[in-house]
Amino acid sequence: MKSKIDMNTSFTLTGQINLGNRTSSQGGADGIGLAFHTGNITDIGKSGANLGIGGLQNVIGFKLDTYHNGYRTPQANEDGAKVASTEPNGYGWNTDPDGTLFPQFGAFVKTSQKPVQAQDGKYYSRWWATTDKSSVQKLNLGDLDGKFHDFVVSYDGSNRKLTIKYTETGGNVLTWSTSIPDEHQAMAMVVSASTDGNKNLQQLKISSFDFKQAATVNVKYVDQKGNRLAQGSVSYPSGADVNGTYDTKRLNIPNYTFIGMSNSDITGGTSKPASGTLSKPGDNGTVIYVYAPAYSTSKVKTVTETVHYIGQDGKPVANDASGIPTSFVTITNPIDGSTATYYSKTESGQPTLNNNGVPVGDWTQGNSTDFAAIINPSVIGQHVVSTTDPGNDLTQTTVKSIDSNSDNLDFTVTYEPNQEAANVTYIDDTTGKTLSAKDLTGDYGSTDPYRTGDTIADYEKQGYQLVSDNYPTKGVVYNQDGTVQSFEVHLTHGTTQTSESQTVNETIHYVYKNGDKAADDYQATPLNFTRTVTTDKVTGDKNLSSIF
Structure with a gap:
């Protein structure tokens, strides 16, 4: 019905019921139910052995039950309101009266809200249907003849008495009576039938029904x-x-x-x-x-990232750097236990959740994210040789998959000095040619132990003389950070000078053609000659100069 009955007024329903024609000793399943209840007019009770009565609120009901059912533990581990009407095993049901004494019977049925233990051992709220055993009357197996039998429901609003009459085969009339509580001012009426494996055609035919709508x-x-x-x-x-x-x-x-x-x-x-x-x-x-x-949230966990920059001696070479902290929160759905994790780089406090369990604010769903890259600082004269971040990226630190279970991140970037270069060129100023060159290398900030003295001494032994040397007396300091420092040592050829002298005499002889002496010899005045000899100590070459 699409409206409730005013239970302060009287009504009568007359009709006929057909319980089917299955006539085995057990009978056909499951029977016909009639329920007056205080729930919504659209509510439907549970099927199967519940006969459409179990699951309805505050039922004052009646059933003609044609199949005995034992107790069924609820298979659904949730409150009964959430169990579909088509899942009788999920809802469960109470046991029928003794099946030996009452294989088929008629009786009043009531529902009460109570905790019922389900298959998981826990208790869940159910509007549980129980048969009023004091009202049980056995039905005649012969009534399962596929024929209609008279059925009358009458209610007296003055004394709130409900009476059910059913006429058996042969004319015997079975009667049941009960009272409707005063607090039930308006009740919906439901007529239902259900079957399982032992199917039967079960019908209710209404001849008249006059009631006052509430x-x-x-x-x-x-x-x-x-x-x-x-x-x-x-x-x-x-x-x-x-x-x-x-x-x-x-x-x-x-x-x-x-x-x-x-x-x-x-x-x-x-x-x-x-x-x-x-x-x-x-x-x-x-x-x-x-x-x-009612979603619940875990405590917000903030993961930080710190990067240390050290030299090979373990001492800092630059200030520590920090990544943008990332906060994580896990949301738990209390209904199915599922969880969802969100992260934020701008939020830090416990978030407010919307009705869908999503954090309000700058939150992104995901249980992992990346810290932004931190570019390693430039350190004069040094370069990165190792990092402890998972990616081992020597040019920047980008940490991937930092998840909600991570501890704070702490990484170290290690630097070592650059290799610097210098050279010393030995130049022969006499010839303009390069005698030799010395290439030097060393750590930035260090002083090279090389000195030019020994090399100059070697050249001096070969006859060279030092002209100039701009190589630092204390050695070259590697502090130019990538610029090659150049130095020159200039040398010249050493020389020696010697003096040589010689006297030249002139004599003139006078003779005849035949060789005989014609006159006395002439003796000229002697001439004295002197010269200077310059000798190159390197090459041995000599340079002569004469003085008269």
Whole structure:
């Protein structure tokens, strides 16, 4: 029905029931149920042995049960409101009365909200259906004849007494009676039948049903996708009548947080106010409370990066550098236990979460990220030879996959002095030629032990003389950072000078043609000659000069 019954007024339902024609000793499954309940008019009970009654709220129900069922432990490890009506094994059910005594029977059924132990050993809330054993009456197996049998439901609103009558084959009338609690002002009625392996055709034919519609609203508790989370009830302080009022309440649902009343088709449309006035008979609409998972966050963990720059002696060569700290937070979904990790390079405090469990602010989903590259500083006269970062990048430090479980990062970059160069050229100034060259190398900042003295001495032994030497007396200091320092030693050829003298005499002889002496010889005055000899000590070459 699309409206609830005013339980302060009387009504009568007359009709007929067919329980099917399966006539084995067990009978066909499972029977027909009739339930009056305080839930929404759209609510559906659980199938199988629950006969559409289990799972409904505050049921005053009745069933003609044609199949005995033992106890079924719930297979679904969650509250009953979340279990689909088509999953009877998931919801579970209570045991029927003694199947030997009552293979088929009629009885009243009630539901009460209680914790029921599921297959995981934990307890979950369920509107659990139990048979009123004091009302059990055995049915005639012959009634499973595929024929309709008279069935009457009558209710007296003055004394709130509900009476069920069923006519067996042969005309015997079975009667059941119970009372409706005063607090149930308006109740929805559901007729249901269910089968399993032992299928039967089960039917209810209504001949007449005259009742007063109550003015009511429905109430739902759903998640952001419209999934049902819990069951609730509506109270009618002055009765479920037109111009009366209704009142609903927000529930505290474990692992969920209330986020507002529905305003979307996804969650069921636009909700009525939580409390209000009933404007018409029948259904006045639905109050819809929307909840989101109560996500929890881990403590924000901030990972830092520090880089030290040292020389080979272990002493700092530059100030430490730091990467931009990265913060991590893990969000846990309390419903399914799933987690999602987010990181941020600008946020550091515990984040606020939106209704979808996503941190508000500059957060990116991911459990790892990279620190930005830190360019190694230039150090005069030195260069990088090793780093301890995972990438071992000698030109910059970029650390990859720093995850939410990492400790703070600490890396060291080691420098060593550059190899500097110098040369000394020995030049023969006499010839303009290079005699030799000496190439020197050493660490930046060091002083070369080489001196020119020994080389000059060797050249002096060969006859050279030093002209000039601009090589530092204390040795070259390598402090030019990449510039080759050049020095020159100039040498010249050494010489020796000697003096030579010689006297030249002139004598003239006078003779005849035949050789005889014609006159006395003439003796000229002697001439004395002197010369200077310059000898090159290197080559041995001589240079002569004469003086008369």
